[in-house]
Amino acid sequence: MIIGRCFMPVRPGSRYDRCMRGQDPWTSPDPLGEALHFLRMSGAFYCRSELSEPWGLGMPRMQNCLWFHVVTSGRCLLDVEGAPPRYLVPGEFALVPHGLGHTLSSDPEAGETAPIVYDLPHDYISDRYAVIRHGGDGSATTLVCGAVRLDHPSAVQLIRSLPPLIVVESAPAPNLSWMHSTLGLVADEARTLRPGGEAVITRLSDILVIQALRYWIEHDPAAQSGWLGALQDPGVGPALAMVHRDPDKPWTVASLAAKVAMSRSAFSARFTSLVGESPMKYLARWRMQSALDELSSGNVSVAEVTRRSGYQSEAAFSRAFKKAIGVSPGSVRKRVETSLLP
Secondary structure (H helix, E strand, O other): OEEOOEEOOOOOOOHHHHHHOOOOOOOOOOHHHHHHHOOOEEEEEEEEEEEEOOOEEEEOOOOOEEEEEEEEEOOEEEEEOOOOOEEEOOOOEEEEOOOOOEEEEOOHHHHHOOOEHHHOOOEEEEOOEEEEEEEOOOOEEEEEEEEEEEOOHHHHHHHHHOOOOEEEOOOOOHHHHHHHHHHHHHHHHHHOOOOOHHHHHHHHHHHHHHHHHHHHHHHOHHHHOHHHHHHOOOOHHHHHHHHHHOOOOOOOHHHHHHHOOOOHHHHHHHHHHHHOOOHHHHHHHHHHHHHHHHHHHOOOOHHHHHHHOOOOOHHHHHHHHHHHHOOOHHHHHHHHHHHOOO
């Protein structure tokens, strides 16, 4: 390809090539990578905690959120339901994927009486970033913590697939050098919060969350089964990606099977075995999750979402939506409209 007076080789099928051809540059031959790209993380709360023994922090349950913790100096005891308590040290990254309530403390006794983090005095640097100072007069520990909200329907599936705790350890490894470098940058910014430091930390934290998810997917056998395993399957993975990109298309088992060059019966059996439900049931549920995502944005009406979802009437769509999501589409719209009022 010649741009101006320069020749620029473009690999066929690359993101740039797809963009130049008017195609979606983010469609990918890697369905799992595409799912991670569309997680759409948004920070709900970040804080830097300057703590001295004895101390304890209670982290509340937050629906559809991932909690993460980075120790930049000292150490802390992390206690999450469903996982054995463990001490975290600098260079490690801990992820609590299900938004479960948990405690951080200097020792087990301090953890038993840990106050909820929101009840402690905060020095707010910005709307979503605060500094907390708490504890006694013993040894010091510094933490960077955050709750990251996931807004895309794929996040619901991903969170279901994850264990109650993921820890990327500090042991040196070539494939973790990038993560450890990022942790070093977070620690450096946390030592002295310079102008724009909170923005740097929040963006680096989002990168660390993705890196931790990638690390778990690559190293834990559990990631090779269920929905995550299905995304990596050469037949079912591309079909899932097509459903995720275009949930409103009139997909059938036969059309999806044809797209991945499988027979209808073989595709349906393989899909159900890996995903845990039939292709059409998954498609119906994904459409409702996508509809919830659209309605929550506040940019479309119930009538428009009904049309996009292929329903002939709002009443039929509302029944299907409430059965899948648990609330009516009208109540979602009303909640969004109320939140937008001055």
